[in-house]
Amino acid sequence: MKKSLFTISVIANFLLSSCNSNPTQHSALNTKRSDEDSTFNVCYSSVFKKDTVLMNALMYGDSIKGSLGYKLYEKDExxxxxxxxxxxxxxxxxxxxxxxxxxxxxxxxxxRQDTLLIQGSGEHIEQNGKIVFAKPEQVRFDGLVLSKVLCK
Structure with missing residues (x-):
């Protein structure tokens, strides 16, 4: 009985902690341990003068989701x-x-180039309420450069 209560408590604790949708809270997924890992947390950052960009994401297979923040000097965050x-x-x-x-x-x-992410730039248009690249095949990778950092 004690053993099954312990097992249930461990499983419940895991499920409750995994329900947090904030990618910064996935400390168990903080690093990719091997090339076979298909789910892991990855973080990128760019700090240039008074501008900061932070990305915290969860990679699972070839999919990615997370948070992205731009704090540019004298502009809205x-x-x-x-x-x-x-x-x-x-x-x-x-x-x-x-x-x-x-x-x-x-x-x-x-x-993505090694440990860098280079943001693409190009002409944008509004389409169905979204801002999209007018010609995605002509995107130039000359934008912000984010470096891979340890997730906190």
């Missing part, structure tokens, strides 16, 4: 949640950003 998919070395995602006064949905594309 943008925080959002995103989901996306890896296509080779390219991350294509949709992010819902919330500022102090509005909410927007935007397509994001990043190029």
């Amino acid at each position: 943008n925080n959002g949640s995103f989901f996306g998919k890896m296509f080779g070395d390219t991350l294509k995602a949709v992010c819902t950003f919330k500022t102090a006064t509005s909410e927007s949905v935007q397509q994001l594309i990043f190029l």
Whole structure:
């Protein structure tokens, strides 16, 4: 009886802790332990002068979801949640950003090079209430550069 209560308590504790949707709370998934790991937490950061960008995400297979925040000097802070998919070395995602006064949905594309994520840039259009790249095949990877960091 004591053994089954202990087992139930361990399982309940695991389930309760896994229900937290905040990716920063997945400490058990903090690092990829081997190439066979298909689910792990990954974090990227960019700090340049007075600008900061932070990404905290959960990778599962070729899918990714997490949070992304932009704190740019003398501009509204943008925080959002995103989901996306890896296509080779390219991350294509949709992010819902919330500022102090509005909410927007935007397509994001990043190029992964070793431990870096380079944000794509290009002409945007509004389509079905979302901001998307006008010509995704012409995205230039000359935007912000985020470096892989330890998740906190």
